[in-house]
Amino acid sequence: MTQAAQVTAQVAVKRSQPLWWLGALLAVYLCAPFVASIPQIGQADWAGVDWHATWSAVGVSVASASVATFVILLGGVPLGYWLARSRARGIALVGFVVQLPLALPPLTSGVLLLFLIGPYSGIGQLFGGSLTDSFTGIVLAETFVAAPFLIVAARSAFTAVDPVYDDVAATLGHHAASRFFRVTLPIAWPAIRAGLALAWLRAFGEFGATVMVAYHPYSLPVYTYVVFGGQGLPAMMPLLLPTLGIAIICAVLSVYSRGARSTLTVNLDNGDELTSITPAATVSDNAELRLAFAARRCLGAFTLDVSWQPQTRRLAIIGPSGSGKSLALRIIAGLERNDAGFVTLGATHLGTLPPERRQIGYMPQDYGLFPHMTVAQQLAFPVDADTASARYWLAHLGLDALTQRLPRELSFGQRQRVALARALTRHTQLLLFDEPFAALDTPRRRRLQQSLRALQREVGAVTVIVTHDPDEAALLADEVLVIEQGRALQAGAVADVFQQPATLRVAELLGLHNVGEGIVRAGGMIETSTGLRLPCADTSLAVGSRVMWRVSPRALVATQEGAWQGRIAGTSLRHGDRYVAVEIAGVTFDIAAEDAPASQSGDLRFTIDANGVLAWPAHGA
Structure with a gap:
């Protein structure tokens, strides 16, 4: 313990002394009657007792x-x-x-x-x-x-x-x-x-x-x-x-x-990595196994009203806190009433079934492991748990040695794997994850995301991930639904949504940079609200139309012959990569740090490669 810590501890003890004295005084009073009764044992009238x-x-x-x-x-x-x-x-x-x-x-x-x-x-x-x-x-x-x-x-x-x-x-x-x-x-x-x-x-x-x-x-x-x-x-x-x-x-x-309760030992090792997965069989692409839903739910002043009919099995719902994404997941699971709408999985109409009959796996943020059950009891708990399947997933997910442990004796990664194994013992066709990695630090979150991605490749179930992390959605989903305030902002393939966000708000929620709105002008130029004109190689856009645009960080190059004058506005770090913010005519762009000019003081000149400027019709245009 450092000297500063020792001083702090001594000060805390000194300040708490009056409380200790008060507690000790009450303890003495409560114990005194029992002590006073001891001499009475020998003086009692034992002979006269009936x-x-x-x-x-x-x-x-x-x-x-x-x-x-x-x-x-x-x-x-x-x-x-x-x-x-x-x-x-x-x-x-x-x-x-x-x-x-x-x-x-x-x-x-x-x-x-x-x-x-x-x-x-x-x-x-x-x-x-x-x-x-x-x-x-x-x-x-x-x-x-x-x-x-x-x-x-x-x-x-x-x-x-x-x-x-x-x-x-x-x-x-x-x-x-x-x-x-x-x-x-x-x-x-x-x-x-x-x-x-x-x-x-x-x-x-x-x-x-x-x-x-x-x-x-x-x-x-x-x-x-x-x-x-x-x-x-x-x-x-x-x-x-x-x-x-x-x-x-x-x-x-x-x-x-x-x-007896205090002697329980808690496992402190990480144990987050999955064992090496070797698929037992190639999962066929069952075109009929598709999730579709329309959910409407009024909760006071908040109303959720979204619908989605994706075409793939690995799905993500992304949005800020309070957007209704977890509520939508609970409606799919049957845990919340759907005021108007439907939920189907292939040809099965789940919306008419109670949650206990939907044959799904639902995993909340902390995975929902029952604190009083061991790992073995967790896997045997589903009403239709398959013993052979439980044994397979125990071995496959590296849980063989953990069967007698309680959830509090498991690491986060082990809890996730137990929850997955418990769901998979039912041969479920729909797995629902509600912010599965929100409470984890970055290194552990990355490891578990990779583990879940590996498992997705093996099982044939539809997986729906609710998250506010766009990187997580991009890694674990093939299609994404972006919602805010109970409304769908955009839905589609991950590559399409990330490449061409429908609005600036969608771009913000996805963590995208170098994105904006503008008007197509003659000569293939896109004029922003600040008056900056960006070159664009796409000649199919109608002059006067409103578009969204995105500039690749590599399209901006600092050069003395550049047509655009700008300045360095700061630096940022994203996912371990360093970026430099460049301001040109009131618009801020991010460029890779290695592409930034050596001298970052004063006014600088930049060129913008038209081939690195992507434009598409704005939402509602």
Whole structure:
């Protein structure tokens, strides 16, 4: 550690000392009652303890708390899920009401229960008064008081579960109930389990509501109160020991489970490269396997309205953040409603099918691997997973040694390969990738792009990549759709779109330079808005027509005999290549650094090769 870092650490520790003292003071106070109880063990009246009554009370509390917790589990988990995921009106009010017992004094809770199930209430008379002063009454009181602990935990747990896991499970063929029990609930279970433990402990120690609803049979808290009233403090320690013992056991189990989780090792190696791919067979060009869609979706002020009927299998949708490209992908996957339109894959009309029946592979940004499943379980999860295919892709993608690892123990590259293998075990014909490399650094992103490109050559599925990176689209797609604000700006073959963008905005989104608009003038000249006239070798353009133009960086040459006067406006670095910006008559061009003049000061002269100027009709012209 450097000296500066040491000084910074010392300053941070010094500033945090008041917080440490406050925390230590509270810790001492919380521990003090337990310490104070130790001398009372020897002074307790052990001979006067009615052990039969004591253990009867312990049994009643354990049994009633267990039954109440089971009831809370059956209803609390669905209720927590509903509160977390429902957008229905009044859901906030329901959530508030079911948590009220946490804020009420227990005696108040008991009085409210008497209004409902007391011997003189309608429900109480229906059951002949058996709901009070009975084991059933204890369970009802404990359930009312302890249920919010599980409901709050379940609601928070389900809220924390990323909905993308449910989406991925749907595209892997699982219906709603299967997705809940196999994906959502297992992911949320650790937090729900903690809430369940709190609910049980709260029910076990409940006194106020219980004493109002069911004074008999004695639960342990009620019996403790009765003995204290008759015998005082000397009789308390024997009665407190069962409660303390149970609390200690719960604390030990909590520490043990937390320690066991912390010993998990995480793989830190990259492991991003695919193993060498040797295609098992040449993929035939099935002309019928083509994706086509028209998607329309209104979300508040935003409306997506795009359609596309590409002619190849490797596709990309490109656009800025918020353009609707991910929404279009989710409509194709069936994860979002299509207000008006269609989705077809060959002769199959996917738009009429739910996501679990579309036979697709959907991979979100983090690949959607289920955190509680090993690699082997991930590959076996699709409803129609083919075991032989899973074994093939495990070996083919270099995953053989990773079958027992969880996603958190995998590198980004390994996660991508597992997600691909999981989709390919279904023999899917459509693979959808939503920004698959957005969170990666440049070297790793390049490696994984090359890996995916190699895999595209082997499989015969249609692949759709959603991205904002034009280089990624050019590498992984043969056709591209450019969209912005929910509208299609241009679609076509990658080479055509990159060579001839329809508008300046498309050129900007594709990261193209030396592109502009102009008017065709006599003599094959193109006049820009700044008055610059560019020579163009294309004589087919009508004089007076509005065109888009693009100048090759190699078409600009610095020479003393040049017809155009300009100056150096700066430098830039793109994809590792250095470019020099040249300003001529208010228009900025990029030229390769090696073609820039040796002296970059003052005014310079340039020639523009007409053969390096490409022009085409502007969009809407």
